[in-house]
Amino acid sequence: MKMLKQSLIGLSLLLPLACIAKSYPEQPIRLIVPYAAGGGTDIAARMVAQELSPRLEQTIIVENKAGAATQIGTTQVVRAKPDGYTLLMGTANLATNTAFYDNLPYSVSRDLTAVIQITDVPVYIFVSTDSPIKDFASLIVAAKKGESLTYATAGVGSIPHLAGEIFSREAKLNISHVPYKGSSEAVIALISGQVAFSVDNLPPAYGQVKAGRIKPLAIAAKKRSLTFPDIPTLEELGYPVEASSWWGVMAPAGTPEKIITKLNTEIGAVIAEPKVRNYFIEQGMNPVGGSPQQFTQHIAAETNKWQKTVKDADIKIGN
16 A cells, blocks of 8 residues: 555656646746857857747747856756756866866766757867967967967866867967956957957857957867868867867756657757758857767767866866
């Protein structure tokens, strides 16, 4: 009798989520971006939300919850009800934060469920067109003499930050990291001359590159970008540094599988749309897609990679 009662209680707890999964979605969905507005993560999230909304016949509300190396926004999603109405635009910080923080307020493997990877986004080195640094060679010269050069990124522990640190060690440069709250602030700092150069993804800098205010000097990728094929890779220039940010949708652990499957299918269809693919490629984002399992494996592989990189390079959170 006691076992029957416990089974009935367990079934009663599952029924609400089962009903939600069957009729999902019946209300607007919040997509939490753990960075400030205007950055690459935000740009990708808003494009996906715009195209996903008519497919789900619901409003997708993008909310920016920046701070603490994406921990604020991520924690909000982790604590949300696992009903598919609060989602996270997960970033590479899901992999890199474990290398820097011993006491994160969440566990990615325990508290989040992968939905789909959206993009893979290579890192660039940028300078202002008003800078005395006109090309990659002059950047190397300037960074090896005189006072330390400063470089901006979207935040401590981000992939651009790690790329900058690895580049510094490979090239034996005299440079100092200046973290900002997001890419849009880092771009402003570069244009205004507050820093000598920046290390970032292309999307938040794209408009200023097109306007001729900043320019890319190199890309930290295996091959040249389709967007700017004339820009050499760091490996071509003698520095084997490869670093890509990535963004994808995550849900709180416990979200019904039917909801995860529906979101994966519909977001995958959005990514496959020629309009979206062309937009992403133009912005320097490589569309990905795939299954939740593939995204889960990607996060695990990236976590192992960056934990080893941070340990081997002895990169500290204060850098």
